[in-house]
Amino acid sequence: MFRWRRDVRRFRHDAVPEAMIEQIVAAAASAPSVGLSEPWRLVRVDEAARRDAVAANFSEANADALAAQPDERRALYASLKLAGLRDAPVHLAVFCDDADGQGGGLGVRTMPEMKRYSVVCAVMQMWLVARTLGVGMGWVSILDPARLTRDLDTPDDWSLIAYLCIGWPEEDQADPELQRAGWEDRNGLAARVLNR
């Protein structure tokens, strides 16, 4: 199940209808959230200068990541396409508002990270809705979050959860791109589920 979901980094340049973008964004609003805190904050990034800043952020973070690879993996890492920032027609930065009091602190006393996990639930809902519409979504995490917050001029209390590229996929694939590239395999659940 969900084999069609895919992380997409290769986008066509044509626009996604605004009504579809609205449907995808609306999916965030019905996500579960700890204490009904709804801590997600979404920033649509359209301005060319800000997109350039995000692309530069990615380039530097990715160069650092490349340099940190062990010798035997470096060439393979360099060959991977790890973001579709230059091609995706829609960019969405997703944050968690760590300061907002909605939810009255219910559920976060012992595990404050639950607010951020709630935002991940919202991202996952957007991902699934996008893919059911045939729209591709790619999650970009190879970024310096402090720099991104400055470049997007977002509040200091918001922490970056995801930077999403959205657009029509160049092609549909049944298996992960990283698997096809020989980086990593899906290994299934057999060794990941314990009975106690």
Ligand SMILES: Cc1cc2nc3c(=O)[nH]c(=O)nc-3n(C[C@H](O)[C@H](O)[C@H](O)COP(=O)(O)O)c2cc1C
């Ligand atoms: C939290 C998170 C962060 C990710 N960040 C990146 C990223 O920076 N670049 C990238 O190419 N893929 C990124 N991905 C996508 C994964 O590489 C992808 O989900 C994985 O290889 C499995 O492929 P699939 O999503 O197509 O099944 C991210 C996925 C998640 C869940």
